[in-house]
Amino acid sequence: xxxxxxxxxxxxxxxxxxxxxxxxxxxxxxxxxxxxxxxxxxxxxxxxxxxxxxxxxxxxxxxxxxxxxxxxxxxxxxxxxxxxxxxxxxxxxxxxxxxxxxxxxxxxxxxxxxxxxxxxxxxxxxxxxxxxxxxxxxxxxxxxxxxxxxxxxxxxxxxxxxxxxxxxxxxxxxxxxxxxxxxxxxxxxxxxxxxxxxxxxxxxxxxxxxxxxxxxxxxxxxxxxxxxxxxxxxxxxxxxxxxxxxxxxxxxxxxxxxxxxxxxxxxxxxxxxxxxxxxxxxxxxxxxxxxxxxxxxxxxxxxxxxxxxxxxxxxxx
Amino acid sequence: xxxxxxxxxxxxxxxxxxxxxxxxxxxxxxxxxxxxxxxxxxxxxxxxxxxxxxxxxxxxxxxxxxxxxxxxxxxxxxxxxxxxxxxxxxxxxxxxxxxxxxxxxxxxxxxxxxxxxxxxxxxxxxxxxxxxxxxxxxxxxxxxxxxxxxxxxxxxxxxxxxxxxxxxxxxxxxxxxxxxxxxxxxxxxxxxxxxxxxxxxxxxxxxxxxxxxxxxxxxxxxxxxxxxxxxxxxxxxxxxxxxxxxxxxxxxxxxxxxxxxxxxxxxxxxxxxxxxxxxxxxxxxxxxxxxxxxxxxxx
Numbered sequence: 001x002x003x004x005x006x007x008x009x010x011x012x013x014x015x016x017x018x019x020x021x022x023x024x025x026x027x028x029x030x031x032x033x034x035x036x037x038x039x040x041x042x043x044x045x046x047x048x049x050x051x052x053x054x055x056x057x058x059x060x061x062x063x064x065x066x067x068x069x070x071x072x073x074x075x076x077x078x079x080x081x082x083x084x085x086x087x088x089x090x091x092x093x094x095x096x097x098x099x100x101x102x103x104x105x106x107x108x109x110x111x112x113x114x115x116x117x118x119x120x121x122x123x124x125x126x127x128x129x130x131x132x133x134x135x136x137x138x139x140x141x142x143x144x145x146x147x148x149x150x151x152x153x154x155x156x157x158x159x160x161x162x163x164x165x166x167x168x169x170x171x172x173x174x175x176x177x178x179x180x181x182x183x184x185x186x187x188x189x190x191x192x193x194x195x196x197x198x199x200x201x202x203x204x205x206x207x208x209x210x211x212x213x214x215x216x217x218x219x220x221x222x223x224x225x226x227x228x229x230x231x232x233x234x235x236x237x238x239x240x241x242x243x244x245x246x247x248x249x250x251x252x253x254x255x256x257x258x259x260x261x262x263x264x265x266x267x268x269x270x271x272x273x274x275x276x277x278x279x280x281x282x283x284x285x286x287x288x289x290x291x292x293x294x295x296x297x298x299x300x301x302x303x304x305x306x307x308x309x310x311x312x313x314x315x316x317x
Numbered sequence: 318x319x320x321x322x323x324x325x326x327x328x329x330x331x332x333x334x335x336x337x338x339x340x341x342x343x344x345x346x347x348x349x350x351x352x353x354x355x356x357x358x359x360x361x362x363x364x365x366x367x368x369x370x371x372x373x374x375x376x377x378x379x380x381x382x383x384x385x386x387x388x389x390x391x392x393x394x395x396x397x398x399x400x401x402x403x404x405x406x407x408x409x410x411x412x413x414x415x416x417x418x419x420x421x422x423x424x425x426x427x428x429x430x431x432x433x434x435x436x437x438x439x440x441x442x443x444x445x446x447x448x449x450x451x452x453x454x455x456x457x458x459x460x461x462x463x464x465x466x467x468x469x470x471x472x473x474x475x476x477x478x479x480x481x482x483x484x485x486x487x488x489x490x491x492x493x494x495x496x497x498x499x500x501x502x503x504x505x506x507x508x509x510x511x512x513x514x515x516x517x518x519x520x521x522x523x524x525x526x527x528x529x530x531x532x533x534x535x536x537x538x539x540x541x542x543x544x545x546x547x548x549x550x551x552x553x554x555x556x557x558x559x560x561x562x563x564x565x566x567x568x569x570x571x572x573x574x575x576x577x578x579x580x581x582x583x584x585x586x587x588x589x590x591x592x593x594x595x596x597x598x599x600x601x602x603x604x605x606x607x608x609x610x611x612x613x614x615x616x
Binding site (some may be wrong): 011014015016018019023026028039134137138140141142143144145146147148149151152157159163248249251254255259269271272274276281285288289292293 | 344450452453455456457460461462463464469471472513529544548551552555556558564568571574578579582585586588589590592596600601616
């Protein structure tokens, strides 16, 4: 198991390194001179030269890349166009998005697992059809439209929840949850639909397995057969699915934060792109890719812990 | 219905028909037996037709403004009402279908055109080229689909064409991975080994044995990539990175509607409904095709 995880971690490091090259090269491929963008209205050659020198833009690309990576490894992602440190901006915005993502996963996974178990257990009955149909709808609903519909219903018509904004948990826990409830539901719906479908099919597989028949033959009560024997084994598949979906959650957060006016990491991404703030885009995209790879690595770890077959043989898949 | 029964059913068809035509008829029959799949096909076809025929079916031009009829409710002259500039919402949704269908179909075609040849090469020749291609795919897959598309659209600049290019490139890694895997598996099939033993050239093996056996998978993959690209186009346009006003797009309409949620919430309802129905119909079509083409599925 150790060597398997080491190999996985090594591959993840290589992917992060290559991603940093892609990000760096992509930024340099952007049309326009970044010095001109940073210099604002000024076309003064002396000032532009000074800007190039300040941001190291007058040095050869490999040197720029080496410097950028070296500093990035030390937690320094440079300064943005307003001279604010990029790393600091990211660190202040990230917790907001992480809280949103956590609530979304909590909502999506709970709803998906419960609905999936019920649908599999009541296979072919009305509750199965209802859950399957709702999941299909949940898969096709675009985030931003669903968000707007919830705002219209709960904020504009019913005045139950705020339409936008964010209050930190430390400031006012109740307001914090009131502000994040709708965004978390929007972000978690797609996940709930996917988890429900996976849970249903995994449970259906488990419920026809030999050990379930044996348990039933031994006279184990039905709730224990479904709730313990079949449920435990189905969770393995679903854990992987949830992990894979976390990346999609990152994209979803971009849209969700835009609709609900939450100044989180996703909003930062869009603002950076719209303002053509190169240092900020570089930092944000690098952190996204690294986060995605690390999450996938954690899923591999969790998976090998849950599934003894991988742990013992050490062979993935 | 079990596989055996299906085989029996297929065997009962007139013997004068070629096996391939018989199989096609069988798949069609299996597809038509699924109401959701047929519904998906019908609705998706309607969207495609409406997009093509937009100038003829739309009651007004998308940019015609009427300042005497601003933010109006639905009426006989404006079935879905008007927006903040007095433009007919129904007409704008009909014209907006063009952007969505164009982006959905072209981005998928582009993704296929990039990914399938590269995936075939990686899976068929293996050697040093496979790990190189696979690592690059891993790196691209390290960026979530939409983040990749947003980044590419930012590099290329906002327009429908660039959004389509960005979505096509962003969708390619997933298709590449599937194509490579399928090729790897098909390469080990006995009939491919027999062809190699017979001295068939690589072109013949790929063209006659591997690609035809992959078409089903690719077809299903295409039908699920189209809705992804349709939602992607709407999202990019919503964020200001896609279609530019005054050209209508469902994403732009939703973005504009955000300012009028209290006065005219319906402006946010109709375009979203169009995106939803359009992507749902393609998803149902894809699900139905997969079930109909896969002999292992029950029912």
